[in-house]
Amino acid sequence: xxxxxxxSIRIICLPCTGKVDLIHxxxxxxxxxxxxxxxxxxxxxxQFTSGNLRARKRVExxxxxxxxxxxxGDRVQMYNLASSEAPRFVEVxxxxxxxxxxxxxxxxxxxxxxxxx
Amino acid sequence: xIVAKQKPIEEIIESVKNAGRILIAGCNECVTxxxxxxxxxxxxxxxxxxxxxxxQGKDVKIDEITLERQCDHEYLEELRKLIDQYDAVLSLACGxxxxxxxxxxxxxxxxxxxxxxxxxxxxxxxxWTERCQGCGQCILARTGGICPVSRCAKRLFNGPCGGSxxxxxxxxxxxxxxxxxxxxxxxxxGKLEDYEALIPIKDWSKERAGGPRKIxxxxxx
Numbered sequence: 001x002x003x004x005x006x007x008s009i010r011i012i013c014l015p016c017t018g019k020v021d022l023i024h025x026x027x028x029x030x031x032x033x034x035x036x037x038x039x040x041x042x043x044x045x046x047q048f049t050s051g052n053l054r055a056r057k058r059v060e061x062x063x064x065x066x067x068x069x070x071x072x073g074d075r076v077q078m079y080n081l082a083s084s085e086a087p088r089f090v091e092v093x094x095x096x097x098x099x100x101x102x103x104x105x106x107x108x109x110x111x112x113x114x115x116x117x
Numbered sequence: 118x119i120v121a122k123q124k125p126i127e128e129i130i131e132s133v134k135n136a137g138r139i140l141i142a143g144c145n146e147c148v149t150x151x152x153x154x155x156x157x158x159x160x161x162x163x164x165x166x167x168x169x170x171x172x173q174g175k176d177v178k179i180d181e182i183t184l185e186r187q188c189d190h191e192y193l194e195e196l197r198k199l200i201d202q203y204d205a206v207l208s209l210a211c212g213x214x215x216x217x218x219x220x221x222x223x224x225x226x227x228x229x230x231x232x233x234x235x236x237x238x239x240x241x242x243x244x245w246t247e248r249c250q251g252c253g254q255c256i257l258a259r260t261g262g263i264c265p266v267s268r269c270a271k272r273l274f275n276g277p278c279g280g281s282x283x284x285x286x287x288x289x290x291x292x293x294x295x296x297x298x299x300x301x302x303x304x305x306x307g308k309l310e311d312y313e314a315l316i317p318i319k320d321w322s323k324e325r326a327g328g329p330r331k332i333x334x335x336x337x338x
Contacts, residue, residue, distance in 0.1 A: 068127060
C-alpha cells in the first residue's frame with residue numbers, strides 16, 4: 001500500500017506487546033520522548049494468549065505514574081489493531097501525533113536543555 | 118515470604134524531597150517475589166523520581182542498587198563504600214531491611230519505600246494472602262495445618278465464633294472462616310476427633326505481646 005505516516009514516529013519492533021514493560025515506557029520519557037503508544041493485536045487474537053492484555057495493564061500503570069509525577073499520563077496510549085489494517089495504522093499514527101502536538105513537548109526535555117546550558 | 122506493597126509515589130517523593138543524592142536500594146528476596154521492591158521496582162521508581170525532580174527543575178542524583186538481602190550484615194556491607202556519597206537511602210526492602218540498614222549506617226537517613234504487610238503466600242500472580250503471624254508457638258499440628266492465629270480474625274483456638282456463616286467470616290463475605298477451613302481439612306484427613314480435643318490457653322508472651330523477641334543459638338554462634 002505504501003501508505004505514509006508522520007515521520008516523527010520511531011517504531012520499536014517487539015515479538016509481542018507482552019514484552020513491553022513499565023520501565024521501557026518510562027525510559028522513553030526519561031530519554032525525551034514526547035509520547036509513547038503501544039500497538040498490539042486485537043484483544044482476543046494474541047498468539048501468546050494475553051500479551052496485548054498485559055501490555056494494556058503496563059500502559060495503564062505508566063499513565064498513573066506519569067500523572068503522579070507531572071509528566072502527563074495522556075502521553076501514553078494503547079491501541080489494538082490487526083496486522084492487516086494498514087490504513088488504521090496510519091489513522092492511529094496521525095491521531096497520536098495530533099494528541100502529542102496538542103500536549104506539547106515532554107516537559108523534562110526543556111528542563112534538561114536549560115540545565116545543560 | 119514477607120509480603121509488602123509499594124508506597125504511593127507521592128508519599129515517597131515527600132520523604133526524599135530535600136535530598137540531593139539518593140540511593141534506591143532494593144532487595145532480592147521476599148519483596149522481589151511479591152513485586153514491590155526488587156531490581157525491577159527499583160528501576161521503575163528511580164526512573165519516575167528522576168523525571169519528577171527534573172520536571173521540578175532540581176538536579177537530583179538518583180542511583181540504584183539491589184542487594185541480595187538487607188537483613189544480613191554481609192550483604193549490607195556492600196553499601197559501606199558507597200553510602201557516604203548519598204544524602205538519603207530509599208530502601209525498598211521490608212521493615213526488617215530498612216531498620217537493619219539504618220542501624221548499620223547511622224549517619225545516613227534511610228526511608229522506607231514499601232509498606233510491609235504480612236508473612237504470606239502467592240496464591241496467584243498479583244494475589245498474596247497471609248498465612249503466619251510468627252506467634253512463637255506453632256500449633257499447626259493440632260489444627261490440620263491451618264493456622265487459627267493468622268486465618269481467624271479473632272485468633273480463636275477452639276472452634277469458630279458465632280459470626281461464621283456458610284464457611285465465611287463475618288468481617289468479610291469473601292474471607293474464608295479459618296475454623297471452617299480447619300474442620301474441612303480435619304474431615305478430609307479423617308481426623309475430626311482432633312477438633313474435639315481442647316487446645317490449652319496459649320502463652321501469648323511468646324508472641325509480640327511479650328515485647329521484641331530474640332533467639333540465641335549457642336550451637337551455631
